[in-house]
Amino acid sequence: MRISRIIKVGAVGVAASLCVTAGAARVDVYPQSFEAGGWGLDAQFMDVMGSPYLIAHGLGVRVLDAKARVAFPKAGEYRVWVRTRNWADGNPGRFRVLVDGKPLVKEFGAGPRIWSWEDGGVVQISGTEATVTLEDLTGFDGRCAGIVFDSDVKGGKAPEGALKINEADVAETVKADFVVVGGGMPGTCAAVAAARRGIKVALVQDRPVLGGNASGEIRVYCAGEAKHDLIRELRGYFMNRDVNIPFCDARRMRIVQDEKNIEVRLLTRAFGVEKKADGTIAAVKALDLKSNRVIRFEAPLFCDATGDGWVGYWAGADWRMGREAKGEFDESRAPEKPDGDTLGASVMWTSADANAAVPFSAPWAEKHAQGIVAVNGEWNWEYGIHRDMIAEAEEIRDRMLLAIYGSFSLAKKRQANANKVLNFCPYLLGKRESRRIMGDWVYSQKDVTSTTPFEDAIATGSWAIDLHYDNCKKGVDFLTTCKGNTYGRYWIPYRCIYSRNVGNLFVVGRCFSCTHVGLGGPRVINTLSQLGVAAGEAAVMCKELGETPRGIYKGGHVRKLQERLGGGFPGVPEAKTAGWLIVDDESEDVEFGKGWRKMHNANGDQVGDWYHKAADKSAETVVYPLPVKESGRYALMGKVPYLWFAKPGAKTMLEISSGGRTKAFTADPAQSTGQWVKLGEFDLEPGATLSIIPAKSSGLIVADGFALVRK
Numbered sequence: 001m002r003i004s005r006i007i008k009v010g011a012v013g014v015a016a017s018l019c020v021t022a023g024a025a026r027v028d029v030y031p032q033s034f035e036a037g038g039w040g041l042d043a044q045f046m047d048v049m050g051s052p053y054l055i056a057h058g059l060g061v062r063v064l065d066a067k068a069r070v071a072f073p074k075a076g077e078y079r080v081w082v083r084t085r086n087w088a089d090g091n092p093g094r095f096r097v098l099v100d101g102k103p104l105v106k107e108f109g110a111g112p113r114i115w116s117w118e119d120g121g122v123v124q125i126s127g128t129e130a131t132v133t134l135e136d137l138t139g140f141d142g143r144c145a146g147i148v149f150d151s152d153v154k155g156g157k158a159p160e161g162a163l164k165i166n167e168a169d170v171a172e173t174v175k176a177d178f179v180v181v182g183g184g185m186p187g188t189c190a191a192v193a194a195a196r197r198g199i200k201v202a203l204v205q206d207r208p209v210l211g212g213n214a215s216g217e218i219r220v221y222c223a224g225e226a227k228h229d230l231i232r233e234l235r236g237y238f239m240n241r242d243v244n245i246p247f248c249d250a251r252r253m254r255i256v257q258d259e260k261n262i263e264v265r266l267l268t269r270a271f272g273v274e275k276k277a278d279g280t281i282a283a284v285k286a287l288d289l290k291s292n293r294v295i296r297f298e299a300p301l302f303c304d305a306t307g308d309g310w311v312g313y314w315a316g317a318d319w320r321m322g323r324e325a326k327g328e329f330d331e332s333r334a335p336e337k338p339d340g341d342t343l344g345a346s347v348m349w350t351s352a353d354a355n356a357a358v359p360f361s362a363p364w365a366e367k368h369a370q371g372i373v374a375v376n377g378e379w380n381w382e383y384g385i386h387r388d389m390i391a392e393a394e395e396i397r398d399r400m401l402l403a404i405y406g407s408f409s410l411a412k413k414r415q416a417n418a419n420k421v422l423n424f425c426p427y428l429l430g431k432r433e434s435r436r437i438m439g440d441w442v443y444s445q446k447d448v449t450s451t452t453p454f455e456d457a458i459a460t461g462s463w464a465i466d467l468h469y470d471n472c473k474k475g476v477d478f479l480t481t482c483k484g485n486t487y488g489r490y491w492i493p494y495r496c497i498y499s500r501n502v503g504n505l506f507v508v509g510r511c512f513s514c515t516h517v518g519l520g521g522p523r524v525i526n527t528l529s530q531l532g533v534a535a536g537e538a539a540v541m542c543k544e545l546g547e548t549p550r551g552i553y554k555g556g557h558v559r560k561l562q563e564r565l566g567g568g569f570p571g572v573p574e575a576k577t578a579g580w581l582i583v584d585d586e587s588e589d590v591e592f593g594k595g596w597r598k599m600h601n602a603n604g605d606q607v608g609d610w611y612h613k614a615a616d617k618s619a620e621t622v623v624y625p626l627p628v629k630e631s632g633r634y635a636l637m638g639k640v641p642y643l644w645f646a647k648p649g650a651k652t653m654l655e656i657s658s659g660g661r662t663k664a665f666t667a668d669p670a671q672s673t674g675q676w677v678k679l680g681e682f683d684l685e686p687g688a689t690l691s692i693i694p695a696k697s698s699g700l701i702v703a704d705g706f707a708l709v710r711k
């Protein structure tokens with residue numbers, strides 16, 4: 001046995017550990033031990049390559065040094081081993097290691113194309129402390145997953161595998177009623193929904209911010225129906241790649257921090273579970289990336305919101321990845337035979353205009369651009385459809401970086417782009433799909449196309465079955481196309497948000513129980529966030545009733561859950577609008593003449609399944625008969641779906657007629673954004689009507705639902 005004792009030594013930064021055998025000493029310097037300077041701490045692949053690592057992601061600008069002060073048991077000679085990987089041909093990620101200011105003889109990041117320990121030669125440590133520095137030489141993603149100093153300079157062998165602390169060495173146990181792992185929008189919604197009902201929640205998130213793909217780190221726009229106020233409170237408000245998305249992160253973080261029932265652990269990456277004899281989860285174990293300590297999160301109920309279904313996977317939950325065969329769920333959009341394909345993953349990116357020329361050159365990446373010359377990239381910069389989204393995720397991310405650097409490098413050769421600066425290109429991979437955890441219901445294409453009104457519906461969506469294909473351009477493997485039809489509003493049953501074989505596990509977000517095709521519609525952020533809200537509410541009910549997630553369904557408690565979610569499901573009226581007299585554009589009494597088109601909103605927040613849009617002011621006037629039975633004073637409410645292209649300032653002319661009197665007023669379609677807004681108060685009699693008059697309107701003209709509320 002090599003290790004006779006392990007002592008935590010006082011490295012400045014955090015922990016390095018010291019292993020001493022008879023006569024030899026080994027000092028392990030973890031990536032987390034460094035003051036990172038400009039290096040990022042990348043933990044997204046640690047379940048595959050073994051540990052977090054430091055990455056010099058400077059977008060072509062050499063990042064600031066990372067430094068660690070390391071304690072040694074004795075002065076003397078040590079052989080230095082550096083765990084690194086040369087990530088691309090042309091050695092773009094080179095860096096140096098300096099010990100007390102002296103560089104080691106070799107450069108790193110130019111060796112093998114796999115993670116391995118490279119021999120950095122022998123150094124003389126003169127005292128019992130030394131400063132270790134990582135110096136980036138390129139600004140292009142050099143990576144270091146730890147350094148080992150071995151006093152056995154002659155006989156020493158390269159360390160084996162990643163640097164890991166002893167997983168059994170638990171530094172802290174956090175106890176909660178409900179542990180949510182993964183702080184994307186769905187996970188955050190689950191945590192807040194539960195906490196606001198008074199139960200104690202722990203939210204474990206591996207990044208410094210919440211939001212997942214919706215965060216300022218990845219910058220995906222939140223689409224889909226934001227059915228609950230909580231989703232509107234926490235969501236992002238900007239389109240893909242917008243520079244302002246970090247504002248939404250700060251806002252979201254503040255809201256969550258203000259919840260006294262939530263213990264949020266950021267920069268904490270779950271890596272495994274402890275199970276009970278009955279197969280349920282006893283605790284989730286996680287690595288605190290700041291302190292390099294193991295934290296145990298113990299609770300009766302857990303929620304997997306990791307996107308990759310990690311918690312379910314560790315707990316032995318049934319899961320799938322890839323595409324089902326057409327025949328299995330009778331899905332016309334599935335392939336004849338099952339395969340491993342998924343939706344691809346993306347790195348969206350932007351550049352900005354500086355007021356002077358700024359150099360950028362990545363010649364080693366240019367061939368990987370496959371002829372694409374670009375200064376930014378949207379959602380369809382996507383790769384990995386035929387790769388393994390878990391095992392090959394790092395290669396998929398690197399393929400995207402090569403495509404981006406190469407395309408931008410080519411673009412920068414043009415005089416017109418001289419001032420362009422690559423200003424946003426994360427090292428985080430935006431994933432759309434990987435593992436899906438199986439529940440008692442597996443959501444599939446037919447549930448969307450038939451808009452099945454599930455009796456246990458807990459969420460609603462209307463985004464198209466939006467599947468992606470890598471057929472955008474011949475010879476280009478990193479650009480995709482999408483294809484999808486809309487089918488009106490569809491419903492997602494409660495049985496999709498818990499594991500069918502791990503009794504205390506909820507599953508929300510993109511790893512919920514569905515087929516590959518079934519994910520295609522609900523996979524937008526607001527819709528998936530509804531799953532989070534439902535899991536949070538259901539967790540509270542589990543605690544109150546002493547039930548399991550499945551027991552909420554089997555025990556007949558779903559109706560109660562639907563009511564607690566505010567209703568608005570098939571057979572369960574919406575609480576917010578109880579008693580309102582609603583008249584929708586789809587009602588038989590409302591006729592749309594020339595100039596109007598029946599539309600469907602992918603965000604689904606119109607009344608009913610459709611809304612109408614007028615091309616211009618030449619459209620015909622539309623009259624809504626108002627369902628007034630008793631004369632009296634009424635508030636008139638209007639609702640227009642959230643249309644991102646609706647510009648504030650448009651004026652829709654409305655006229656309300658009752659008892660021979662007509663009153664004209666205007667409304668701005670951009671004001672509603674999917675929520676009911678009050679348009680005014682009126683004295684109305686039976687026979688009253690409301691008209692939309694395009695001829696007197698300006699800008700976008702939208703017709704959807706109106707409601708009367710008795711005063």
Ligand SMILES: Cc1cc2nc3c(=O)[nH]c(=O)nc-3n(C[C@H](O)[C@H](O)[C@H](O)COP(=O)(O)OP(=O)(O)OC[C@H]3O[C@@H](n4cnc5c(N)ncnc54)[C@H](O)[C@@H]3O)c2cc1C
Nearest residue numbers: 182184206212213223270306307346430509510523524525
């Ligand atoms: C480029 C792109 C464009 C898209 N376009 C749209 C769009 O326009 N509109 C839209 O609504 N949706 C869009 N989507 C889909 C949408 O982003 C996802 O479906 C959604 O973000 C899934 O949410 P999630 O929380 O399940 O997963 P994620 O958003 O991936 O969040 C999971 C979170 O869990 C954390 N995590 C993972 N493992 C662990 C662990 N072991 N321990 C602790 N934390 C962990 C991750 O860091 C992450 O923060 C797009 C996706 C991509 C990639």
